Amino acid sequence: MTTPHRHAQHDDRVIRAAREVFAEQGFAAPMAEVAKRAGVGVASVYRRYPSKHELVEQVRIAAFQLMLDEAERARAEEPDAWAALVRFMRRCLREGSGIGTVLPPMDPQHVYSDRFRDLQQRLATAIEHLVTAAQQAGELRTDVDWTDVLLLFKHLNPRLPTSEHRRAELRARYLGLVLEGLRPGGPELPGPAPDRAEWQALCDNLATT
Known part of the structure; x- marks a missing residue:
């Protein structure tokens, strides 16, 4: 049995x-x-x-849960808001995290489960709290939105024909550059951040206008 x-x-x-x-x-x-x-x-x-799409959904659910756990631990354990945000981003992209993985675009024809949608929204809220706290502390530039942070993970983790060890080294290298750009005092960013509706559409692989 x-x-x-x-x-x-x-x-x-x-x-x-x-x-x-x-x-x-x-x-x-x-x-x-x-x-x-x-x-x-x-x-x-x-x-x-x-189906393969159902397996990919479960891979995404596992990643959402890991990211949510990292966000909650960072908020609870780090001494200040900037340290919490930095820890969260670094740990999500570290080697073997189970998070920094390139997956295919979400299939708009696949019906995702309630658990998937619930974790997706809880993760968004957790990252929003990290970003807002760092901004209120004066440690994060004010023209950055929580949606920017989520989309940065996609940019920082392209699929590359090399080992996970080397991919993780490159993720850490470019994250270091990005973190410097997130600090206050730089020139204004061009264009607006995605709002929640655009972020959701981009996550769901839907066309936006």
Whole structure:
């Protein structure tokens, strides 16, 4: 008899393998490669995730939860608001974080679960709190929005044909440059930040005008 604990272990292995395979090979990678990396049978993967988009949704859910945990720990443990924001961004992009992974654009035809949408919105709120606190402390430029921070993760983490170790080194390098640009006193940023509606449309891979 399969226990819930064994189910969770199986899911963790598959999600971790999918994250690695999609980062290395792109979304075209076969499910058989994910199963091989996870050390499970292809049939068992398909029983849990009947389509590749459902598997990708679970990879995203895992990433949302990790990011939310990082945001909450940073707010609770860091001595000031800027340190909390910096810690959050660095840990989300560190090597092996399980967060900094390139995934395909969200499929507008796929119906995402309530859990997915709930975590997506909770994460947005947590990042908004980090950004607002750093601005109120005078440590973050006032023309930066929480949506900018979320979209920066996409820019800082392109899919590159190299190892995760090297990708993480490059993420850390360019994050260092970005953090300097987030400090107050620089020239005004061109163009407005995305509002919540535009951010949602961009996340959902929908056309915006």
